[in-house]
Amino acid sequence: VSEPEMALNNPGPTAGAREQDLIQSVQSGQHELFYELVRPYERRVYAAALAILRNEHDAEDAAQEAMLKAFANIRQFRAEARFSTWLIQITVNEALMRRRRERTVPMEGLDDHRSGRREEESDYAPCDFADWREIPSEALERKEVRQRLAEALGTLDRKYREVFMLRDMEHLNIQETAEALGITVASVKTRLLRARLMLRDLLAAGWEQGWFCRLPFEKGTKPW
Amino acid sequence: MVNHAVVNCEQVWREISNYLEVDVDAALRAGMDEHFRTCKRCASVLEGTRNVVALYGDERMIEAPAGFGRRLEKRLAQNTRASRWSTWSAWLVPVAALVLIAGGLQLSNSLANQRALKSQMEQAGRNIPPAMVVLVAADSKIFHVAGCSFIHGKQVRSLTAKEALKEGYAPCTRCLRKYLVASAKDPDEDSARTEIEVVEAEESHDAKH
Numbered sequence: 001v002s003e004p005e006m007a008l009n010n011p012g013p014t015a016g017a018r019e020q021d022l023i024q025s026v027q028s029g030q031h032e033l034f035y036e037l038v039r040p041y042e043r044r045v046y047a048a049a050l051a052i053l054r055n056e057h058d059a060e061d062a063a064q065e066a067m068l069k070a071f072a073n074i075r076q077f078r079a080e081a082r083f084s085t086w087l088i089q090i091t092v093n094e095a096l097m098r099r100r101r102e103r104t105v106p107m108e109g110l111d112d113h114r115s116g117r118r119e120e121e122s123d124y125a126p127c128d129f130a131d132w133r134e135i136p137s138e139a140l141e142r143k144e145v146r147q148r149l150a151e152a153l154g155t156l157d158r159k160y161r162e163v164f165m166l167r168d169m170e171h172l173n174i175q176e177t178a179e180a181l182g183i184t185v186a187s188v189k190t191r192l193l194r195a196r197l198m199l200r201d202l203l204a205a206g207w208e209q210g211w212f213c214r215l216p217f218e219k220g221t222k223p224w
Numbered sequence: 225m226v227n228h229a230v231v232n233c234e235q236v237w238r239e240i241s242n243y244l245e246v247d248v249d250a251a252l253r254a255g256m257d258e259h260f261r262t263c264k265r266c267a268s269v270l271e272g273t274r275n276v277v278a279l280y281g282d283e284r285m286i287e288a289p290a291g292f293g294r295r296l297e298k299r300l301a302q303n304t305r306a307s308r309w310s311t312w313s314a315w316l317v318p319v320a321a322l323v324l325i326a327g328g329l330q331l332s333n334s335l336a337n338q339r340a341l342k343s344q345m346e347q348a349g350r351n352i353p354p355a356m357v358v359l360v361a362a363d364s365k366i367f368h369v370a371g372c373s374f375i376h377g378k379q380v381r382s383l384t385a386k387e388a389l390k391e392g393y394a395p396c397t398r399c400l401r402k403y404l405v406a407s408a409k410d411p412d413e414d415s416a417r418t419e420i421e422v423v424e425a426e427e428s429h430d431a432k433h
Contacts, residue, residue, distance in 0.1 A: 031304035193241035
């Protein structure tokens with residue numbers, strides 16, 4: 001488990017106790033505290049909806065609707081589950097339901113119960129970037145870098161993007177990701193492998209093209 | 225010491241994600257570790273993949289549009305207020321229903337406790353002294369005071385007004401007129417007319433008999 005994941009999923013003893021207090025207060029009728037309870041996760045909820053719907057307006061609406069559903073069902077939340085995971089799962093359900101209902105998102109790729117299974121199970125050979133260098137996390141301070149990373153993620157097929165988003169960005173575990181998307185654990189692992197390797201190739205190429213170099217941005221000339 | 229499996233590059237790529245998840249058995253892990261030490265290309269793939277997980281897993285990668293939190297808070301506030309009202313109304317509705325049912329039961333009980341009327345023509349009396357001795361005829365549904373011409377010559381039995389009311393008798397509109405509800409507001413107000421009507425009624429009654 002990575003450090004960021006630890007930090008995101010375990011708010012710490014003080015924050016965790018505070019979260020439990022807030023949950024119990026809202027469950028016992030102090031509804032005005034609900035926003036305080038969900039505020040730490042509002043961006044993650046939005047991002048999960050966006051990963052599935054790929055439209056900012058729809059994602060915001062779905063995120064709000066998911067929060068309202070979480071509020072309406074707060075009494076059903078049990079302490080043995082992580083609150084953040086519970087919220088994300090509600091959001092994924094809401095977004096998937098919208099996508100099925102509205103069908104506004106163009107179909108991308110093929111589901112594994114169709115012809116995609118063979119492709120998913122086939123080996124993926126990563127590009128040969130032997131001189132890969134680590135991208136310093138400080139690079140994320142720059143909006144351009146975050147945007148390039150988001151664009152790279154956006155080029156992935158839906159089935160890879162969704163698994164990657166839930167596992168590596170929302171930090172659901174493999175089992176939770178499978179449950180949220182209604183696919184098998186084996187499918188999650190296969191798609192996750194493919195997504196990570198493809199992103200690695202994209203980012204390595206970007207590194208070669210200077211995506212993560214500060215100099216071109218400072219001179220006002222973008223390398224792409 | 226764990227025996228390590230001998231793995232090639234393709235096997236490493238296939239398992240590299242599970243390796244990062246710490247989801248490979250000890251022998252395979254040892255074999256992959258050995259492979260990374262000797263294969264520069266696979267070591268690069270491993271570091272690159274690890275870098276991807278670290279970068280995208282950073283919270284800064286998750287952004288929401290400007291004002292998203294404010295709009296969410298507003299919408300939640302609207303709904304939590306509505307929910308509070310619905311919680312109250314959820315209590316109020318059954319409570320109100322219970323009150324109505326209880327009131328209805330009390331009303332129906334009070335109506336049930338009233339004696340059934342024996343005559344459709346009768347009028348309810350008011351303030352009739354309960355101990356007043358009244359007379360009822362065997363074939364009549366009206367009670368009278370002694371001397372009322374309407375019971376002239378009939379076989380009667382005596383009882384108190386309270387008992388008569390309890391048994392369902394109604395006050396006579398002639399001899400007990402002043403106690404009738406319709407004229408109970410001011411029994412003396414139309415006493416003159418009453419006297420006339422009484423005389424006329426007596427004359428009419430006598431003429432029939």
